[in-house]
Amino acid sequence: MIAVELKNVNKQFKGQTTPALDNVSVQIEEGEFVTVLGSSGCGKTTLIKMLNRLYEADSGEIFLFGKNIKEQNPVELRRKIGYVIQQIGLFPHMTVKANIATIPKILKWDKKRIDKETDRMLRLVQLEPDEFRDRYPAQLSGGQQQRIGLARALICDPRIMLLDEPFGAIDAINREILQNELKAIHQKSGRTYLFVTHDIREALKLGTKVIIMNEGKILQYDTPENIINNPANEFVENLIRTAELKGGA
Amino acid sequence: MIDYFAKHSDMLMSAFLEHLQIVFITLIISIVLAAVISYLLLKSKKATNITVNIFSQIYSIPSLALFALLIPLLGLGNKTAIPVLVLYNQYLLIRNIMTGMQQVDRSLLEAGTGMGMNKWQLVTKVQVPLAMPSIIAGIRLAIISTTGIATIAATINAGGLGKILLSGLRTMNTYKIAWGTILSVIIALVADMVLKLLEKKTKATKLNEI
Numbered sequence: 111m112i113a114v115e116l117k118n119v120n121k122q123f124k125g126q127t128t129p130a131l132d133n134v135s136v137q138i139e140e141g142e143f144v145t146v147l148g149s150s151g152c153g154k155t156t157l158i159k160m161l162n163r164l165y166e167a168d169s170g171e172i173f174l175f176g177k178n179i180k181e182q183n184p185v186e187l188r189r190k191i192g193y194v195i196q197q198i199g200l201f202p203h204m205t206v207k208a209n210i211a212t213i214p215k216i217l218k219w220d221k222k223r224i225d226k227e228t229d230r231m232l233r234l235v236q237l238e239p240d241e242f243r244d245r246y247p248a249q250l251s252g253g254q255q256q257r258i259g260l261a262r263a264l265i266c267d268p269r270i271m272l273l274d275e276p277f278g279a280i281d282a283i284n285r286e287i288l289q290n291e292l293k294a295i296h297q298k299s300g301r302t303y304l305f306v307t308h309d310i311r312e313a314l315k316l317g318t319k320v321i322i323m324n325e326g327k328i329l330q331y332d333t334p335e336n337i338i339n340n341p342a343n344e345f346v347e348n349l350i351r352t353a354e355l356k357g358g359a
Numbered sequence: 360m361i362d363y364f365a366k367h368s369d370m371l372m373s374a375f376l377e378h379l380q381i382v383f384i385t386l387i388i389s390i391v392l393a394a395v396i397s398y399l400l401l402k403s404k405k406a407t408n409i410t411v412n413i414f415s416q417i418y419s420i421p422s423l424a425l426f427a428l429l430i431p432l433l434g435l436g437n438k439t440a441i442p443v444l445v446l447y448n449q450y451l452l453i454r455n456i457m458t459g460m461q462q463v464d465r466s467l468l469e470a471g472t473g474m475g476m477n478k479w480q481l482v483t484k485v486q487v488p489l490a491m492p493s494i495i496a497g498i499r500l501a502i503i504s505t506t507g508i509a510t511i512a513a514t515i516n517a518g519g520l521g522k523i524l525l526s527g528l529r530t531m532n533t534y535k536i537a538w539g540t541i542l543s544v545i546i547a548l549v550a551d552m553v554l555k556l557l558e559k560k561t562k563a564t565k566l567n568e569i
């Protein structure tokens with residue numbers, strides 16, 4: 111099954127001279143962990159926000175599981191998509207539990223189910239429920255906050271997860287741990303993940319497939335092995351070379 | 360002084376209660392109206408600036424002049440007094456509500472929208488709670504301002520403590536003036552204290568006991 115399909119999607123913001131997305135087409139199979147790699151400003155966030163309709167395309171079509179997203183109510187659509195951002199965006203006036211349960215509460219799950227699921231989510235992201243459930247975001251480290259952000263996005267078991275540089279502000283050691291946990295969560299769930307990063311090693315490590323972007327275009331969409339062995343063009347080749355230099359050091 | 364109060368307690372207390380009533384009704388209407396206007400303004404920063412500006416101009420008109428302007432339309436008494444007091448409050452309330460709302464971190468709004476909160480849920484569950492300290496500060500100012508300006512409304516027959524003050528002035532009765540002042544100060548002070556406590560509490564939940 112095709113989870114995500116973009117057909118000739120274009121997007122140009124007002125006041126910009128170049129498009130943020132330039133005739134982008136891609137098909138993503140269900141269950142893939144797709145990393146989206148590219149330097150700052152190349153259109154990664156724009157691509158992600160297109161999928162949950164935070165941005166609307168100027169032209170082209172986007173399908174999630176075969177359904178055109180334009181024909182779906184944006185609020186309903188977003189509730190079926192997990193969304194994690196670099197700034198984490200935990201609500202500071204709510205406890206960890208209330209944060210994780212934001213959408214379940216709106217969907218009027220009963221209290222028992224909310225209790226059970228929030229605890230299950232906390233365990234999933236390796237946090238002891240009894241210790242963390244009643245804390246406020248200000249009482250958590252950066253890594254713990256991002257774990258809660260992840261739990262909040264996962265609780266409704268969305269078929270698609272969008273993660274926009276979720277580990278960008280986290281130190282190297284915790285980042286490594288979180289990467290491994292996320293990979294394990296993905297493998298167990300079988301869901302489709304889109305993970306934005308500008309770190310090539312993160313992209314190659316996490317992705318079952320990698321999208322390489324530059325200046326609003328997708329240069330290559332392939333497995334990490336194929337990208338390393340058969341770079342589509344000079345730009346990708348250069349990118350790989352810089353990564354290997356760093357990796358060898 | 361105390362003797363005077365004992366002797367005229369009926370009159371003083373009824374003026375006090377009347378005053379409380381004017382302040383209370385004014386406040387309820389003001390808050391509801393300011394909430395509706397603020398909700399409508401959320402979309403546009405420009406419209407917000409213009410609206411706050413207009414209300415700040417109105418706020419700077421002396422109350423007697425506004426009363427005089429509106430009497431031909433609305434008549435004497437509370438029918439004019441309360442609309443004028445409500446009008447004054449709009450500046451204090453809308454300014455503070457909008458400042459509080461605009462200070463909410465954009466990434467929180469994006470996270471909320473992105474996870475599937477609709478606009479109403481975003482406002483009620485995220486923006487308003489986070490703006491609460493600023494909103495309560497606005498309400499405090501509105502109470503103090505209403506309590507004071509309401510005394511002037513006695514000049515147009517609105518009743519309340521202003522009536523006591525006015526007749527005290529007319530007859531040069533210092534007891535009357537003193538009690539009228541004391542009682543209106545009490546309203547403002549008590550309301551101020553209660554809301555200060557509330558304000559502290561909302562701040563405390565936000566930052567928590569770290």
Ligand SMILES: Nc1ncnc2c1ncn2[C@@H]1O[C@H](COP(=O)(O)OP(=O)(O)O)[C@@H](O)[C@H]1O
Nearest residue numbers: 123124126130149150151152153154155156157
């Ligand atoms: N809301 C916006 N308004 C105007 N321009 C934007 C907006 N969002 C992104 N852009 C522009 O679109 C381009 C792509 O941005 P973005 O998708 O955020 O890049 P990335 O996430 O890869 O760093 C950039 O030139 C950026 O300045």
Ligand SMILES: [Mg+2]
Nearest residue numbers: 154155156274
């Ligand atoms: Mg970005």
